Amino acid sequence: MHILEAGDPSAPLLLLLHGFPELAFSWRQVIIPLAAAGFHVVAPDHRGYGRTTSRDSATPVPVQYEDDLRPYTLLSAARDVVALAFALGYRTAAAVVGHDYGSAVAAYAALIRPDVFLSVVLMSAPYPGPPPLPFAIDNSTSMPTSGPTMPFPNADGALAALNPPRKHYATYYSGPGANAEMLHAPQGLRAFLRGYFHMKSGDWAGNDPHPLTVGDPASLAELPWYYVMPLDSTMADVAQSGAPDEDQARECKWLTEEELGVFENEYARTGFQGGLNRYRCRTDPAWMAELSVFSGRKIEVSAMYLAGTKDWNLYQNPGALQKMREECAGMDEEDVVLIHGAGHWAQQERPEEVVHEIVRFLKKVRSV
Known part of the structure; x- marks a missing residue:
């Protein structure tokens, strides 16, 4: 796994997870300022991106469409993040920060391992929660069918x-x-x-x-x-x-x-x-079904949402933003932050404001 890092290795760990089509390099403007705020900041290339190999092997073979998809599921990505924290010598991380696809990885990492990731920052992509399982089907004919990628069935x-x-x-x-x-x-x-x-x-x-x-x-x-x-x-x-x-x-x-x-x-x-x-x-029901084991579970650690006011990802999945705030993660009103004028790439377009908000949030939740 290829990483970019800055800061004292004995300081609290802060993991930054990129989206698509990005790299660890997407965090270039915020890594050093966040380290200066007192964190050991680590940004990896995800599996199959950049200089991180695609398989559990040191052989840098380009990924093919015919390859096994198991290494690319959200659970596998969350496992990679836990493994990275452990490999760096940490049992806990102050926060995991995810942007775009990295937001989903960060959300599941925090959902599944709140003992490791003490807080979470979700950027751009709202987290709509795990796929639902049917509930009380003896008393109802309705069945939840929508998934976290498509905005509605069919x-x-x-x-x-x-x-x-x-x-x-x-x-x-x-x-x-x-x-x-x-x-x-x-x-x-x-x-x-x-x-x-x-x-x-x-x-x-x-x-x-x-x-x-x-x-x-x-x-x-x-x-x-x-x-x-x-x-x-x-x-x-x-x-x-x-x-x-x-x-x-x-x-x-x-x-x-x-x-x-x-x-x-x-x-x-x-x-x-x-x-x-x-x-x-994420578009294959067979792979998304494994996430339904977490149906009904919400993120328990402190959470923040951060996006640009010109980022359509706020609304491309109708209702996801409201659902995230009300059902999937407990967020204070001040921790749903929209950066004026920024688009989808907030950490690149408005790095100073992103750093300010992340540091503000972490100071608040770490002092509780």
Whole structure:
């Protein structure tokens, strides 16, 4: 497992978990400031990303679509995080912080091992709780069917019926063609990544998030294409449609050309399949079923939610944000924080504010 770290190794541990398509490098602007606040800060590349190998082996073999999916389930990812803490010599961590897909990993790590992770910070992706199991079925005909990835049952069919027809990005990511279509994007890998990062950031004028109607398929048409794609498009097409012009790209201070090159070089070497396999696990009922053993259980440790005001992930799963606050994790009102003007990549776009909020939260919960 490849990590970036800073701070005194005897200080309290703070783990930072990245999302897709990201790397440990995504935390570059916050690692040292968080270490200066008194923590041993460690950011790993997830299994199958960057310089962390995909299997329990030191052999850096690129991940293939045909590979066994067991190493990429959420439970496996949570196990990796526990194993990392132990390997570093810690029995407890002050907090686990997760962004995007890393938010789900952090949530399950805190849910399953509250003895290890004493608090949790969830960034961008609200945590809607474990898949439900039917309850009191002798007295009711209703059955819970929605999962944590799709916004409602048969979302794919409902999206395909829209005019124009659409498809869910998680379904696309779960297909066999996504890796090659992004890795070999017609505009080039670097331009694909630039467009993708730009389109989900606060810099893109199309990001004006607002709540969607729960259970209403038509409301999903309000989501941008990177969440509900045109039915016949690839993600490379979507990224190209929202790509910045040369001046915008050159003036981007939070992702310089040099920094973009780090992402380009790593993904050119590994491809995207390691990250895409997580989506395959989350859209496959067979893999999600193992999480239903935690049905009805909520996060017991202190929790914070942090996102940008221009991040559509707030609402792309209608009702998830409210459910997280009311049912899945106990959060004080002051610990649901929206950073003005930031998009999906808050720790890159607004690192000073992210550091401030995380440190504020940790000071509060560690003094209790």
